[in-house]
Amino acid sequence: MRRAERFFRALLWLYPADHRRDYGPLMEQLFRDQYRDARRCRLGPARLWLRLLPDVVLSAWTERRDLRRGKLMNPSLSGRVDKFTTLVFLVPALVALLLLFDPDVLRGELIPYGLAALIGAGGYLLGRAGKMPRLRLWGGYAAGFLIFALGFLLINIWSPTMNTGIRALQREPVVGIRHALHLAACLITLAVFYLTARRSIAPLRIALVVLALNLGLWIVLHNTPLDAPIIWSAASMAGYSVTALFIAIMGVRSMRRSGLPALVAVMAGLGALVTLFTIDEYRGAELTIMILLGVFVPLIVGPAWLLLTENWRVRKAGLLVIWALMLFGMGLVPFLIYRSPGVDLPRLDTVLYNLGYALPIWVALWLALEVYEREAPQPEVTAPV
Amino acid sequence: MVSQNARPEDLLPLTPAVFHILLALAGGEKHGYGISQEVDDLTGGQIKMGPGTLYGTIKRMLAAGLIEESDNRPDPALDDERRRYYRLTEWGRLVAGAEARRLDGLVRAAQARRMLEAD
Numbered sequence: 048m049r050r051a052e053r054f055f056r057a058l059l060w061l062y063p064a065d066h067r068r069d070y071g072p073l074m075e076q077l078f079r080d081q082y083r084d085a086r087r088c089r090l091g092p093a094r095l096w097l098r099l100l101p102d103v104v105l106s107a108w109t110e111r112r113d114l115r116r117g118k119l120m121n122p123s124l125s126g127r128v129d130k131f132t133t134l135v136f137l138v139p140a141l142v143a144l145l146l147l148f149d150p151d152v153l154r155g156e157l158i159p160y161g162l163a164a165l166i167g168a169g170g171y172l173l174g175r176a177g178k179m180p181r182l183r184l185w186g187g188y189a190a191g192f193l194i195f196a197l198g199f200l201l202i203n204i205w206s207p208t209m210n211t212g213i214r215a216l217q218r219e220p221v222v223g224i225r226h227a228l229h230l231a232a233c234l235i236t237l238a239v240f241y242l243t244a245r246r247s248i249a250p251l252r253i254a255l256v257v258l259a260l261n262l263g264l265w266i267v268l269h270n271t272p273l274d275a276p277i278i279w280s281a282a283s284m285a286g287y288s289v290t291a292l293f294i295a296i297m298g299v300r301s302m303r304r305s306g307l308p309a310l311v312a313v314m315a316g317l318g319a320l321v322t323l324f325t326i327d328e329y330r331g332a333e334l335t336i337m338i339l340l341g342v343f344v345p346l347i348v349g350p351a352w353l354l355l356t357e358n359w360r361v362r363k364a365g366l367l368v369i370w371a372l373m374l375f376g377m378g379l380v381p382f383l384i385y386r387s388p389g390v391d392l393p394r395l396d397t398v399l400y401n402l403g404y405a406l407p408i409w410v411a412l413w414l415a416l417e418v419y420e421r422e423a424p425q426p427e428v429t430a431p432v
Numbered sequence: 433m434v435s436q437n438a439r440p441e442d443l444l445p446l447t448p449a450v451f452h453i454l455l456a457l458a459g460g461e462k463h464g465y466g467i468s469q470e471v472d473d474l475t476g477g478q479i480k481m482g483p484g485t486l487y488g489t490i491k492r493m494l495a496a497g498l499i500e501e502s503d504n505r506p507d508p509a510l511d512d513e514r515r516r517y518y519r520l521t522e523w524g525r526l527v528a529g530a531e532a533r534r535l536d537g538l539v540r541a542a543q544a545r546r547m548l549e550a551d
Contacts, residue, residue: 066491072514073464074487077464077483078483081465081468081483102483105484106482110488
């Protein structure tokens with residue numbers, strides 16, 4: 048009996064990890080029951096194996112086929128949450144927050160870099176070790192970006208708080224070089240997304256819309272009496288927006304396979320991107336407000352909303368509202384703070400600049416959710432079984 | 433989980449595995465082994481559901497809202513409390529009824545063509 052059980056347990060590796068996790072123990076239990084019944088007659092076990100082997104092979108193939116096609120009726124949207132995976136991605140964010148509000152915990156320039164490297168290496172090793180099969184399903188880019196973004200968030204939040212590290216060196220022309228490097232990173236990310244996306248038509252169309260929005264905003268800003276951004280800033284803005292767009296699309300798509308943790312992770316990554324792009328300009332109380340909006344919303348409020356809601360439409364509407372509050376809130380905060388005694392034109396320019404990248408990112412998120420809704424069957428729509 | 437505009441007929445024809453599980457659960461909630469035994473009885477031993485087919489089908493039926501997990505747990509003294517029990521939803525009952533009517537129509541058509549006379 049034990050040998051038969053072990054053999055059957057080994058056969059379960061033919062199934063996708065999610066299926067094995069959810070139904071493996073139940074299948075083993077049923078096998079034990081059926082095997083016990085079969086042993087009552089002499090040839091029973093042999094007959095059982097003759098039935099079981101094709102049953103396992105065919106049903107495992109069906110599960111894998113459905114997973115590939117994304118046809119399964121979307122358990123990812125039915126409210127089932129892998130809390131372990133979610134925690135794995137929320138914990139680094141919480142650690143980053145703790146470090147931010149209690150900078151005396153650790154001192155020294157190398158430590159944040161070391162922590163970021165540890166986070167990145169930890170995520171990579173977890174993925175490699177197969178402890179988190181969902182990580183592999185996302186594709187390396189989504190998970191990789193998240194790990195990169197969280198590490199970078201840590202560095203960027205740490206540095207201005209401590210006035211150490213790369214942020215202390217940010218004077219022209221260093222800022223320009225940094226933006227150029229960001230743009231290069233964005234373009235590389237974009238190329239990777241493009242090359243790895245199987246169906247890239249819809250995202251490319253959307254990318255064109257976002258680029259057009261960016262271009263339009265840049266032209267408006269360039270032709271106003273305000274302090275117009277120079278060309279590398281506009282290019283950098285476009286790079287950020289397009290990267291954000293692809294992260295949103297890939298994240299929303301990966302949700303089909305990986306469930307809510309994928310979306311939580313991508314939201315956190317996007318939030319980190321937005322935050323590190325925005326908080327450059329601010330110090331003191333203003334910086335705190337920006338970080339509250341830019342860090343707490345994507346890392347705490349957004350994921351909490353996802354975990355607490357089950358209906359897709361409620362989720363979608365909530366996400367759009369939360370992100371609108373965050374993106375446009377971050378754009379308007381400086382204006383609200385500095386509007387008296389008079390409008391500070393450079394500040395107004397900053398507001399417009401912030402809105403300039405906020406709008407494309409929000410549109411990107413909205414379109415990505417629309418793409419997902421159109422391409423993936425929702426649980427409300429029943430499908431033949 | 434089920435669209436308000438959905439009709440039971442939209443899901444037809446059901447696969448044999450789905451219909452057999454619906455029939456097995458029509459008599460009350462059961463765990464996986466109970467379902468496989470009931471299907472065995474219903475079909476006179478012609479259909480024996482293996483773990484792969486049974487739980488793959490159950491997974492799809494749960495997603496389609498045809499069945500649901502029961503919160504009732506048996507007395508641990510009487511049964512293994514790790515077992516999961518399943519029961520029909522109202523939607524599942526409607527779909528099973530629609531499939532039964534469809535099959536009934538086919539049987540009547542076969543009767544009208546005297547295909548059952550050999551029995």
